[in-house]
Amino acid sequence: MKLPNFDYATPGSVSECCELLKEHGSTAIPVAGGTDLMMALKNWLKTPTLLVDLCSIPALNGITERKDGGLNIGALVTLYHLTEHDLVQKKYPVLAKAARDVGSRQLQSMGTIGGNLCQDTCCLYYNRPPMLRQALGPCLKLGGDTCHAVRGSNNCWATYCGDLAPVLMVLNAAVRISDAAGDTVIPVQQLFSGDGSRPCALETGQVVTEIQLPAPTAYSAAVYLKMRIRKSIDYPLLGVALHLALLSDKKTVGNIALALTAVEKAPIMITAAEGLNGKIITDDLIDELAEAAYKKAHPINNTYGYTPGYRKNMARTYVKAAMHQSIDLATGDGGAA
Amino acid sequence: MKIPITLKINGEVHDVVVEPNQTLLDVLREELALTGSKKGCDSGVCGACTVIVDGKPVLGCMTLAVRCQDREILTIEGLSQNGRLHPLQQAAIDHNAVQCGFCTPGWILSAKALLENTPRPTREDIRQGIAGNICRCTGYKKIEEAIMAAADKK
Numbered sequence: 212m213k214l215p216n217f218d219y220a221t222p223g224s225v226s227e228c229c230e231l232l233k234e235h236g237s238t239a240i241p242v243a244g245g246t247d248l249m250m251a252l253k254n255w256l257k258t259p260t261l262l263v264d265l266c267s268i269p270a271l272n273g274i275t276e277r278k279d280g281g282l283n284i285g286a287l288v289t290l291y292h293l294t295e296h297d298l299v300q301k302k303y304p305v306l307a308k309a310a311r312d313v314g315s316r317q318l319q320s321m322g323t324i325g326g327n328l329c330q331d332t333c334c335l336y337y338n339r340p341p342m343l344r345q346a347l348g349p350c351l352k353l354g355g356d357t358c359h360a361v362r363g364s365n366n367c368w369a370t371y372c373g374d375l376a377p378v379l380m381v382l383n384a385a386v387r388i389s390d391a392a393g394d395t396v397i398p399v400q401q402l403f404s405g406d407g408s409r410p411c412a413l414e415t416g417q418v419v420t421e422i423q424l425p426a427p428t429a430y431s432a433a434v435y436l437k438m439r440i441r442k443s444i445d446y447p448l449l450g451v452a453l454h455l456a457l458l459s460d461k462k463t464v465g466n467i468a469l470a471l472t473a474v475e476k477a478p479i480m481i482t483a484a485e486g487l488n489g490k491i492i493t494d495d496l497i498d499e500l501a502e503a504a505y506k507k508a509h510p511i512n513n514t515y516g517y518t519p520g521y522r523k524n525m526a527r528t529y530v531k532a533a534m535h536q537s538i539d540l541a542t543g544d545g546g547a548a
Numbered sequence: 549m550k551i552p553i554t555l556k557i558n559g560e561v562h563d564v565v566v567e568p569n570q571t572l573l574d575v576l577r578e579e580l581a582l583t584g585s586k587k588g589c590d591s592g593v594c595g596a597c598t599v600i601v602d603g604k605p606v607l608g609c610m611t612l613a614v615r616c617q618d619r620e621i622l623t624i625e626g627l628s629q630n631g632r633l634h635p636l637q638q639a640a641i642d643h644n645a646v647q648c649g650f651c652t653p654g655w656i657l658s659a660k661a662l663l664e665n666t667p668r669p670t671r672e673d674i675r676q677g678i679a680g681n682i683c684r685c686t687g688y689k690k691i692e693e694a695i696m697a698a699a700d701k702k
Contacts, residue, residue, distance in 0.1 A: 212590050218549050219568035219614050249610045250591055252569075262568065264615060291604065295665075315680020316658060317595060320604040321611070443679030444593060 212253040212340075217260055221267035225420055228263055229391045233416035235261050241418050242266075243287055243326035246318050251331060255341050256353070265325075271420055274298060280426030286325025286419045290375075291316070293324060303424060305433040305452070309378045312437045315444050325419040328376055328386070328402060332369035332410045332476060333446060334513040336360050352408040360513035367407035368476065368511050376403070376478040377452035377470035378435050379422065387421035388413065396423065403477035410477060430465070431456035432540030436529045440516045447473040448514060449522050451504070451529040455537035463491050469500065469533075471526060474508040481507055492538060501530040553617045557582065558626025566613045573597045573608030576623060584624035584653045588682075595681035598654035599623050605661040607680075624653035627660070635698045636660060645694035647685035655681040659695045669699055 222228035232239050239261040242248050251257040265271065265287060272287040274296055282298060293299050293310040300307050313319060313327065336344075336359040337352050349355030351367040358364040376399065384399045402419070404412040413419070433454040439445035450472035456465040466488055469481040483503035490496055510522040517525075555562045557580070564579055573590075576582040576599070588596035590609045597608035600622040627634040636656050639645070646652050655678045662669060662677035669677065674695050683691065 214569035214571075216567070216569055219551065219612075245612065245615075246592060246607075246610055249571075249612075253591065262612075266615065311676075315595060316661070316677055317598055317605045317607045317680045318592065318610075321606050 214252045215255060215258040217258075217262050219262050219264065221264045223267065225268055225271070225389045225418070226391065228265065228268060228418065229389060229416050231261070231263050232418070233391050236415055239263055244289065244322040245326075246314070246322045247326060247330040250338070254339065256337065265418065271325075277423070277426070282424045284324055284422045284424065286421055287323045289320060290314075290322045290324065290327065291319040294319065302427050303382060303433070305435050305454075306375070306378055306382070306424075309374045309435040309437075309452070312435070312447075313374050318444075324375060324422055327373055328379070328399070328422070329411045329413065329419060330371075330373050332367075332407050333372045334360055334367075334369035334407070335515070336513060337369055360511055366476075368513060369407035369410070370473055370511070370513060371403065371407075371410055371475065371477050372446040372473045373478065374435070374437060374447060374450055374472065377450055377472040378433070379424075380470040380478060380480055381433055381452045381454035381468035383425055383454075383468070385423045386419050387423065388417050389420045390414070390417040394420070400478070400480060405475075405477045407476040428456050428465075430459065430461060430541050432537045432543075434533050434536045434540070436533050436536075438517075438522070438525055438529060445516075446514075448516050449473050449508070449510070449525055449529060451526070451533050453530070453533040453537055455534070455541050457492075457538075457541050461542045464488055464496070467500065469504060469530065471504060471508055474510045474522065474526065479507055497531055497534045500534060501527040504530045551614055553614060555580075555613070555616055555621060556618065557621045558623060564613075568612065568614045570613050571609050572599070572611040572613045572616055572621075575613040576608060582623050582625050586650055586653060588650065593682070594651070595654045595658065595678075596651055598657045598681065600657050600661055603661065603664065605658050605680075622657070622660075624657060627656065634660070635701050636663075636695065639694040639698040639701075640691075643690050643694040643697060645687060645690040647683075647687050651681055651683045651685075655683070655691055659698070662695070663699055667699065669695070671696070 240259040241263045243265045271285040273285045290310040294307050350359045361368045379399045435452045437447045438449040452470045454468040458465045467484040469484045472478045505527045508523050508526040510519040550565050552565045586596035588594035592610040599608050658678050
């Protein structure tokens with residue numbers, strides 16, 4: 212497949228990179244692992260005039276332990292590096308597991324944690340070659356006036372399918388955003404705009420440079436369950452990330468954080484989970500949590516594989532399974548996220 | 549904008565001039581006549597274009613050539629040494645793990661990267677390691693056996 216023509220730049224520092232991006236505006240695109248961007252280029256969905264290579268910037272690919280016991284992960288750390296890194300495996304096995312669930316070994320070697328967070332949304336009507344797009348004409352995301360997936364809608368319903376975002380959300384991670392003016396740190400969920408056609412809330416000239424994870428707490432555990440057809444390479448059709456922290460009696464909920472992916476235009480936190488803090492874990496409590504997730508999941512018919520109805524129903528099932536697994540982990544050996 | 553770059557492929561240095569929008573796979577096949585790496589889906593799914601860059605398996609079709617400046621690239625052509633097949637290649641023959649042959653260069657390189665990291669893999673490790681290499685003749689069992697045998701000989 213022929214790619215559009217573009218120039219290529221290798222900035223030597225973050226500030227140089229941000230200056231370049233600011234100068235060229237929306238015609239420049241930053242590239243990290245490139246696994247998401249390459250298909251958009253091959254399908255001529257994006258036609259930049261300049262590609263700014265983030266991998267030429269040193270010091271964005273390290274993992275360091277913070278004073279509080281958490282981790283700072285450079286945005287260019289590859290998914291494979293996450294799967295095999297000792298500190299990640301020890302402190303946040305759920306993150307290593309979620310990275311292992313992304314694509315194939317080859318894609319894990321190429322894809323980065325920052326790129327995985329900032330990936331574009333997916334839709335059958337959008338992510339396909341130009342020839343196939345001609346039949347229905349451009350959709351909202353391509354500048355048209357209608358959504359082909361949800362007829363008559365004025366919103367783009369392309370689905371956010373990242374695996375790491377829900378996990379980082381329940382782990383209460385923050386991301387460092389850099390631009391020409393300096394750095395800001397925001398909670399990871401603020402990275403997502405909720406707009407299917409422009410899912411990443413970064414402004415032109417901004418890049419994610421670091422992911423910051425707080426230290427895991429005692430009697431806590433997190434799991435990520437991913438539903439897909441082929442275990443090896445598919446995007447999630449539903450992803451459930453759950454972090455459970457128990458009080459020292461190992462029966463009472465200290466805190467539950469629950470996030471879903473692949474069922475909305477952004478990864479979503481199930482805020483109803485907060486209402487369960489301080490309650491003793493019972494089957495009714497687990498059902499209540501599963502019901503809250505079911506209500507918030509809005510999968511639509513814009514992907515291969517299972518029907519939206521099935522995916523919505525499975526949100527209930529997966530949340531229950533995630534809850535049972537977290538309880539086992541958290542009550543087992545003191546747990547680790 | 550044409551960019552001159554240096555590619556280190558199979559221990560040899562190649563000076564080539566590439567467009568920024570050329571993939572590594574296209575440069576290997578079209579410019580350097582290294583046609584062992586196959587173009588299957590050209591969209592990052594099938595793994596037929598797998599090559600090893602700096603010790604890690606990557607997809608040639610999803611990598612821009614211009615980003616491979618000075619990196620060590622290993623393709624299937626560089627696997628045999630002094631006319632002797634690599635143990636994985638020999639095992640592929642011995643265990644009839646080659647049918648149409650289109651996926652073979654890709655999975656052999658994936659397996660090589662796996663064995664470098666995990667010299668004694670379990671069957672599950674092997675399945676995970678070659679999950680990104682699709683064999684449409686569906687000869688996965690033979691491929692698994694060949695990799696297992698090559699690991700035992702190491």
